[in-house]
Amino acid sequence: MNTVLDHLAIDQKINRLAHELIEHSFEEKTIFLGGISGNGLLLAEQLKSIIQANSEQVVVVFEISINKEEPWAHPITLTIEQATLKHGYIVLVDDVLNSGKTMQYALLKFLEHPTKAIKTTVLVDRSHRNFPIKADFVGLSLSTTLKDRVEVDLSDTDKRAYLV
Numbered sequence: 001m002n003t004v005l006d007h008l009a010i011d012q013k014i015n016r017l018a019h020e021l022i023e024h025s026f027e028e029k030t031i032f033l034g035g036i037s038g039n040g041l042l043l044a045e046q047l048k049s050i051i052q053a054n055s056e057q058v059v060v061v062f063e064i065s066i067n068k069e070e071p072w073a074h075p076i077t078l079t080i081e082q083a084t085l086k087h088g089y090i091v092l093v094d095d096v097l098n099s100g101k102t103m104q105y106a107l108l109k110f111l112e113h114p115t116k117a118i119k120t121t122v123l124v125d126r127s128h129r130n131f132p133i134k135a136d137f138v139g140l141s142l143s144t145t146l147k148d149r150v151e152v153d154l155s156d157t158d159k160r161a162y163l164v
Contacts, residue, residue, distance in 0.1 A: 001162045001163070001164050002053060002144060002162065002163045003160055003161070003162055003163075004124070004140070004150070004161045004162065004163050005123075005124075005139075005140060005159075005160065005161035006159075006160060007133045007158055007160065010076045010123070010131075010139075010154070010159040010160070010161065011159065013122055013123060013140060014043065014046050014047060014050065015141065016052070016124070016139070017047060017123075017137050017138075017139055018046075018047045018050035018051050019050070019054065020046055020137050021047065021051060021091065021119075021121065021137060022054060022055045022057070022134075024052055024137075025057070025091075026055070026094055026120070027124060028057060028079040028089040028116075029057065029058060030057065030058045030059075030060060030087065030089070031051065031057055031058070031059050031060070031089050031091060032060050032062065032080070032084075032090045032091065033048055033059060033060070033061045033062070033091050033093055033101060034061075034062055034063075034064045034078070034090060034091065034092050034093060034106070034110075035061060035062070035063055035064065035094075036063075036064050036068075036092070036093065036094040036102060037063055037064065037065050037066065037070075037096035037102075038068060038095075039094070039096075039102055039123075039152050039154050040064070040093050040094035040095055041061070041063045041093075042087030042095075043093050043094070043095055043121075043123055043154060044061045044091075045061055046154070047059075047093065047121070048061050050147070051085070052141050054128065059128065060080070060081045060084075062078055062080035063078070063079040064076065064077075064078055064092070064109070065077045065078075065079075066102060066105060066106055068101075068102050070107065070156065071102060071105035071106075074109075075123065076105060076106060076109045078109065082112065082113060083094075083113070083155050085110065085113065085115065086114060086115070087114055087115065087116050088115055088116060089115075089116050089117050089119075090110055090115055090117065090118045090119070091118075091119045091120070091121055091137075092107065092110075092118065092120045092121070092123050093121045093122075093140055094120075094121075094123075095122065095123045095152040096122065096123065096124045096125075096126065096150045097120070097125045097126065097133070097135050097138075098126045098128050098133035098150075099113055099123040099128055099129060099130040099131060100129045100130060100132070100133035101130065101131055103131070103133045104131040104132070104133050105140070107133070118126060119136040119137065120133065120134070120135045120136050120137070121136065121137040121138075122135045122137075122138055122139065123139040123140065124138075124139060124140050124142055124150050124152065124160065124161055125138045125140070125141045125142065126142055126144050126148075126150060127141065127142075128141070128144070134158045140161075143164065144163065146147040148163055148164065149163075149164045150163055150164070151164055
């Protein structure tokens with residue numbers, strides 16, 4: 001297991017991502033951060049703290065529950081009323097973007113209603129796409145083989161990203 005990001009590097013990446021989001025959404029009064037269950041939600045919460053400390057924007061975080069292995073097999077659920085997102089500035093947040101499958105299926109949920117914008121934010125982008133998804137905001141672009149796996153631990157005490 002090789003460490004690709006240590007605690008300090010992850011904090012720096014999250015801080016930069018939050019400031020990029022502020023720069024690109026400065027005209028928005030409210031930003032909706034949809035964190036994909038697990039690390040995506042943890043990352044969204046950390047981004048919210050930094051954005052709110054550095055701007056006047058209201059940041060609403062909600063969870064996107066999706067079966068990552070078979071996203072078509074189970075309904076995708078949100079912890080926010082979907083009508084609240086109508087004409088909203090939505091940011092999909094996840095820890096690792098690999099094939100794009102999870103983000104693609106999550107995106108479909110937001111296309112059921114009109115939105116102002118949908119952006120994607122990831123801590124690590126592996127660039128092995130099978131789906132037409134690109135990350136708008138990336139902490140680290142990482143060249144890996146298809147056999148490699150990236151694991152991220154966003155616990156407060158010891159954040160790390162590993163190449164396994």
